[in-house]
Amino acid sequence: MAELTYRDAVARGIAQEMARDPDVVFLGEDVAKAGGVFKSTVGLLEQFGPLRVRDTPISEQAIMGAAMGAAMTGLKPIAEIMFSDFFAVCFDYIANEFPKSRYMSNGQVKCPLVVRTGNGAGSRFGAQHSQSVENWCMMIPGLKVVAPSTPLDVIGLLAAAVRDPDPVIFLEHKSLYATKGEVPDGEIVDTLGTAKIVRPGKDCTIIALALMVSRALEAAEKLKAEHGVDCEVIDVRSLVPLDTQTILGSVAKTHRLFTVEENPRLCGWGAEIVSIVADEAFYDLDGPPVRITTPHIPLPAADILEDAVLPTPDRIVDTVRRSLGS
Amino acid sequence: MATVKDRAPGPADSGLNDDIGENKRLQLYRTQVTIREAEQRAFDLFLQNLVKGTSHLSLGQEAVAAGFAGAMIKGDLSFCTYRGHAHTLARGVPVEKVLGELMQRDNGLMRGKGGSMHLTSVEHGVMGSYAIIGAHLPIACGAAWRAQYKGAKDVSVCFFGDGTTNIGAFHEALNFAAVWKLPVIFVCENNLYMEYTPIADVTAVEHPAADRASAYGLERIVIDGNDADAVYRTAKTAYDKARAGNGPSLIECMTYRHSGHSRADPAKYRPEGELERWKQRDPIKIYRERLLQFGVAEKVIADIDASVRKVVDDATEACKAAPNPPLDIITTDVYADGGWAWRN
Ligand SMILES: Cc1ncc(C[n+]2csc(CCOP(=O)(O)OP(=O)(O)O)c2C)c(N)n1
Ligand SMILES: [Mg+2]
Numbered sequence: 001m002a003e004l005t006y007r008d009a010v011a012r013g014i015a016q017e018m019a020r021d022p023d024v025v026f027l028g029e030d031v032a033k034a035g036g037v038f039k040s041t042v043g044l045l046e047q048f049g050p051l052r053v054r055d056t057p058i059s060e061q062a063i064m065g066a067a068m069g070a071a072m073t074g075l076k077p078i079a080e081i082m083f084s085d086f087f088a089v090c091f092d093y094i095a096n097e098f099p100k101s102r103y104m105s106n107g108q109v110k111c112p113l114v115v116r117t118g119n120g121a122g123s124r125f126g127a128q129h130s131q132s133v134e135n136w137c138m139m140i141p142g143l144k145v146v147a148p149s150t151p152l153d154v155i156g157l158l159a160a161a162v163r164d165p166d167p168v169i170f171l172e173h174k175s176l177y178a179t180k181g182e183v184p185d186g187e188i189v190d191t192l193g194t195a196k197i198v199r200p201g202k203d204c205t206i207i208a209l210a211l212m213v214s215r216a217l218e219a220a221e222k223l224k225a226e227h228g229v230d231c232e233v234i235d236v237r238s239l240v241p242l243d244t245q246t247i248l249g250s251v252a253k254t255h256r257l258f259t260v261e262e263n264p265r266l267c268g269w270g271a272e273i274v275s276i277v278a279d280e281a282f283y284d285l286d287g288p289p290v291r292i293t294t295p296h297i298p299l300p301a302a303d304i305l306e307d308a309v310l311p312t313p314d315r316i317v318d319t320v321r322r323s324l325g326s
Numbered sequence: 327m328a329t330v331k332d333r334a335p336g337p338a339d340s341g342l343n344d345d346i347g348e349n350k351r352l353q354l355y356r357t358q359v360t361i362r363e364a365e366q367r368a369f370d371l372f373l374q375n376l377v378k379g380t381s382h383l384s385l386g387q388e389a390v391a392a393g394f395a396g397a398m399i400k401g402d403l404s405f406c407t408y409r410g411h412a413h414t415l416a417r418g419v420p421v422e423k424v425l426g427e428l429m430q431r432d433n434g435l436m437r438g439k440g441g442s443m444h445l446t447s448v449e450h451g452v453m454g455s456y457a458i459i460g461a462h463l464p465i466a467c468g469a470a471w472r473a474q475y476k477g478a479k480d481v482s483v484c485f486f487g488d489g490t491t492n493i494g495a496f497h498e499a500l501n502f503a504a505v506w507k508l509p510v511i512f513v514c515e516n517n518l519y520m521e522y523t524p525i526a527d528v529t530a531v532e533h534p535a536a537d538r539a540s541a542y543g544l545e546r547i548v549i550d551g552n553d554a555d556a557v558y559r560t561a562k563t564a565y566d567k568a569r570a571g572n573g574p575s576l577i578e579c580m581t582y583r584h585s586g587h588s589r590a591d592p593a594k595y596r597p598e599g600e601l602e603r604w605k606q607r608d609p610i611k612i613y614r615e616r617l618l619q620f621g622v623a624e625k626v627i628a629d630i631d632a633s634v635r636k637v638v639d640d641a642t643e644a645c646k647a648a649p650n651p652p653l654d655i656i657t658t659d660v661y662a663d664g665g666w667a668w669r670n
Binding site for chain 2: 025065069070071072073092097101104106110112141144164165193244
């Protein structure tokens with residue numbers, strides 16, 4: 001057991017998989033010699049050499065295309081896109097190429113790759129370096145989409161993603177890189193498509209992802225201590241596949257649902273979860289499901305403005321209290 | 327590699343017992359005729375409403391496909407565009423499978439799940455046909471990277487049009503391939519037009535691919551894309567170079583499509599006489615004359631023509647008789663487990 005940062009967990013997860021399988025290769029901008037702009041890939045070049053850990057030009061389409069071509073023909077590439085906002089300049093691969101090649105070829109073409117990227121707000125970088133784009137990916141059939149909230153999950157889900165035969169979008173939260181957590185020694189492998197109940201409770205279900213998980217947990221502690229409301233908090237972890245059983249099971253128990261999303265309002269992942277619960281567990285609900293989101297705006301840069309728009313523990317507490325009438 | 331200007335080939339190009347040899351020449355001829363017959367049939371079937379959706383024919387561009395395929399060895403990989411029937415057939419994919427996909431029948435190459443723009447036959451090295459302009463150049467780089475990494479000797483080739491040289495992925499891929507010295511060959515089929523707009527109207531240089539080569543440290547290569555021998559020789563040099571670990575090539579083949587861009591496009595945007603001039607240099611006409619000059623008997627040529635015609639006729643009948651794809655394949659192969667489940 002050791003305490004590890006989320007940032008170091010990324011490097012450990014990649015190293016674990018590269019050491020296991022010589023077909024795992026890693027490419028991206030500034031990832032090799034420089035160890036990544038978030039310093040999350042330090043040491044990999046030294047450990048695995050320049051044939052397996054490769055710096056690329058600033059060519060997001062080439063990075064994504066090369067990863068796909070390598071994956072189609074037998075490698076297991078991990079590609080890094082520095083900021084998830086840059087998905088927009090290589091979105092063809094995310095929307096048209098990775099997820100459709102198997103289907104269009106009637107199963108002939110495989111695409112076992114992982115795209116890692118720095119996602120999310122909190123760094124005061126402004127609207128083009130702070131977005132949460134998991135919903136951009138979630139809407140595309142053929143992709144898998146995961147977003148870990150702890151160092152342990154980074155390693156376990158990254159290992160699962162690399163071993164998965166489908167294209168996986170792996171969203172690391174930039175504001176979590178410096179956070180720490182306990183990580184056991186030895187190989188760690190998790191399972192895609194599994195949510196985690198990170199705090200059991202009976203009065204309401206709060207579903208969160210990535211940075212929002214710790215905020216939901218903080219809110220839950222406050223709601224319990226100050227208002228006697230016992231919240232169940234679920235880290236959804238994997239948007240595709242989606243662990244609806246854990247979500248529906250929780251709602252059946254608590255009868256109330258809240259989602260905490262960093263995305264702007266429209267078409268955030270919480271909307272899909274609310275829709276599933278409304279369809280399939282409507283009579284389990286004692287009140288309307290409530291989405292707590294960033295407003296439908298581009299993210300502002302200034303700390304005071306950015307802090308005002310992301311869901312905070314206080315906003316979660318207020319929303320839950322108002323909604324439960326407690 | 328010589329830089330050959332756009333010109334008609336003649337007997338001076340080669341002698342009877344030259345480097346290509348009769349067997350290879352007959353193969354190049356057969357491939358071109360197969361493409362010609364199959365594409366012509368696809369057009370006829372389109373007019374009969376039996377080819378649905380769209381189709382982008384390579385009538386007039388057969389020599390590029392035949393010449394490159396003739397230089398490939400088993401295991402080499404092809405990446406094509408929506409105008410990819412020719413390159414797919416050239417790798418030996420059965421005509422029936424191609425026409426079946428165009429007719430969206432269950433006997434099609436992908437059982438109707440891909441359609442005419444996405445012909446794929448991994449077992450023949452056809453790693454897909456891509457309908458987003460430029461997308462497959464980086465993908466071909468990745469396949470070549472795998473070969474380089476694994477020490478495999480296969481080479482990836484990527485075919486695309488003149489219009490594709492103005493999209494970002496073209497430039498990203500060329501730089502990437504050159505810097506990584508990848509065993510990949512980029513083949514621009516310059517047929518003078520994008521969909522309807524002449525490439526010259528929208529491009530800063532005369533040769534949209536070759537004139538960009540120097541920006542990536544590559545040789546400037548323009549060849550007569552209607553002469554299968556010229557294509558074959560150039561292709562062979564590029565394959566040898568890639569296999570020897572000497573990196574990518576960019577080859578611009580001057581050619582012309584006899585039909586419109588797609589479907590039943592009448593191609594009214596072309597100046598009068600242009601099509602007729604290019605038809606004088608029809609690759610198949612040229613090649614037939616070449617074979618005769620080399621002393622191949624008329625009967626040998628006629629036999630090839632007849633046997634190809636029969637293959638295409640039989641394929642047409644088989645496709646007409648083939649059932650539609652069953653509805654239960656709608657949800658197969660979205661994910662690697664064979665299904666489409668996105669939730670538990
Ligand atoms: C990114 C993108 N933009 C536009 C199109 C529409 N489109 C399809 S084919 C084509 C013309 C391509 O011309 P060229 O590269 O010369 O190939 P050709 O069709 O002549 O073989 C265009 C614009 C597309 N498929 N993808
Ligand atoms: Mg063109």
